Amino acid sequence: MIEQDTLRRFLFEELGVRGEWVKLTNSWQTAKLHQRGPENMQQQLGQALSAVVMLSATVKFKGSMILQAQGNGDIKTLVAQATDQRKIRGLIRGQENANTASLESMFGQGRLVLTIETENGAAYQGIVPLQGGNLADALQTYFEQSEQLKTRLWLFANATQAVGLLLQELPAQGNHEANWEHLEILANTVTEQELFDLTCEQLLYRLFNQEKVRLFDPEPVEFSCVCSRSNIEKTLFAMGRTDLEEILAERGSIEVTCEFCDRQYHFDKVDVENILSQESTLPESTTKH
Numbered sequence: 198m199i200e201q202d203t204l205r206r207f208l209f210e211e212l213g214v215r216g217e218w219v220k221l222t223n224s225w226q227t228a229k230l231h232q233r234g235p236e237n238m239q240q241q242l243g244q245a246l247s248a249v250v251m252l253s254a255t256v257k258f259k260g261s262m263i264l265q266a267q268g269n270g271d272i273k274t275l276v277a278q279a280t281d282q283r284k285i286r287g288l289i290r291g292q293e294n295a296n297t298a299s300l301e302s303m304f305g306q307g308r309l310v311l312t313i314e315t316e317n318g319a320a321y322q323g324i325v326p327l328q329g330g331n332l333a334d335a336l337q338t339y340f341e342q343s344e345q346l347k348t349r350l351w352l353f354a355n356a357t358q359a360v361g362l363l364l365q366e367l368p369a370q371g372n373h374e375a376n377w378e379h380l381e382i383l384a385n386t387v388t389e390q391e392l393f394d395l396t397c398e399q400l401l402y403r404l405f406n407q408e409k410v411r412l413f414d415p416e417p418v419e420f421s422c423v424c425s426r427s428n429i430e431k432t433l434f435a436m437g438r439t440d441l442e443e444i445l446a447e448r449g450s451i452e453v454t455c456e457f458c459d460r461q462y463h464f465d466k467v468d469v470e471n472i473l474s475q476e477s478t479l480p481e482s483t484t485k486h
Contacts, residue, residue, distance in 0.1 A: 204250055204283060205397040206413040209405075213373035214366055214380055217251040218397040219418065221285075221359040227420035228287050231459045236356060237297045238272060242289040243354025244332050245277035247361030249287075250418055251350070252311070252336070253279040255365060260315035266327060266335070268307025271295035275304075284421035286457040300331055309335050311343075340365070347377055353389045360392040362400070380405070422458035429453050429462050430472050441469050 201222040208215050221243070228246060229239050245264055253262040259281050266275040272291035279285045296302040307327040314320050323343040329335045333350040340348035351362040364384055366377055383404050391400060401410055433441060433451065444451055451464040464472070 200396045200415065202418045203397075204254060204416040204418055206254060206416075207397075207401060208411045208413075209376075209380065210409050210411055212376040212380065212408070214364060214377060215255075216365070217254055217361075217363040218400065219247050219250050219359075219361045220392075220397075221247060221250070221418060222357065224285055224418050224420040225354070225359040226357070228285065231457060232287075232289055234289060234291060235293060235295070238289060238291055238295045240354040240359075241272065241275060241297060241303065241332065242277065242287050243359030244352035244361070245275055246279070246285050246287050247352050247354070247359045248332065248336055248350060249277040249279040250283060250285060251361055251363045253281065253283075254416070255363075256313065258313055258315055259317075260313065263310075263312045263314065265310040265312070266304060266307060266332070267310070268304030268327060270301070270303055270305025270307065272297075272303045279418075280421075283416055283418040284423075285418060286420060286422050288456045300327055300329055300335060309339055311339060349381060349384065351384070351387055351392065353392055355393065358393055362387060362392060380408070422455060422460065424455040424458060424460055426462055429464075433464065433469065434472050434475070438473050441473065445469060 200220055202224045203220055205218045206215070207218070225243055225246065229242065232239055232242060245266070249262055249264040252264070256262070261278050261280045264277045267273065272289065272295050274290045277285070277287040304327050308324055309327050310322060310324050312320060312322045323339060325339045325342050327335050328338050333352045336350055337348055340346050346368060347366040349364045353360050362384065364380060366373060387400070387404060391403065395403065398412065401412065441451070445466055451469065453462040454460070
């Protein structure tokens with residue numbers, strides 16, 4: 198069976214370690230379609246999307262997890278988002294000739310931010326410096342410093358697929374140091390090509406065929422952007438009358454393009470006046486002019 202746009206979770210029942218595997222195909226192609234830049238830069242976005250899908254599945258919440266990498270190097274901003282329903286979107290901004298040889302060459306001095314935004318408005322955020330050879334290394338550092346959980350990730354992306362593998366010790370499971378080291382040694386033999394070519398079951402058998410592994414049902418992943426006219430209106434309302442009228446005087450209308458999906462929103466003078474006249478919650482609408 199060919200597994201595409203799928204997350205699989207698994208558990209080493211006797212070893213105090215859980216794992217996840219993800220393969221993005223159509224969802225990765227759609228996300229990439231709306232971004233600009235050379236392939237080697239966009240592959241960083243593919244890795245980030247694979248990572249945030251897996252990381253979001255390690256936490257029980259209703260809402261979304263957002264991974265942000267920001268720096269003063271060739272790549273300025275990398276954002277990847279996944280909801281608890283496995284809906285993903287992302288963006289990347291940087292120079293056309295971005296150097297992707299290492300994390301430092303990509304981002305320079307930067308930081309990694311993981312944010313969980315819940316449906317009830319509560320938010321949790323962790324911030325660490327961008328350190329390591331690649332995004333997987335930086336995320337491992339994040340979990341060591343912020344969560345005190347041993348975590349390993351393997352992340353790869355090419356023109357057609359974005360893939361990932363995660364191992365993480367279970368919290369409050371006692372001393373499983375020897376078990377963790379044993380599984381880490383086995384997992385370190387995985388190759389980039391195996392992650393691209395093998396199904397989850399094939400990969401787990403190749404790596405851990407002597408271990409007792411419980412594999413959970415596949416979870417579909419798809420690209421989905423949550424932008425809406427209503428959300429844009431709220432942003433414009435927050436800008437205030439003076440700024441909006443200055444833009445209208447200069448341009449005649451306000452054009453807003455979603456950076457995640459390239460959807461365009463148009464607001465003329467009547468629209469803006471209607472927005473400014475509303476002092477309560479704006480109604481939900483996705484209608485375009």
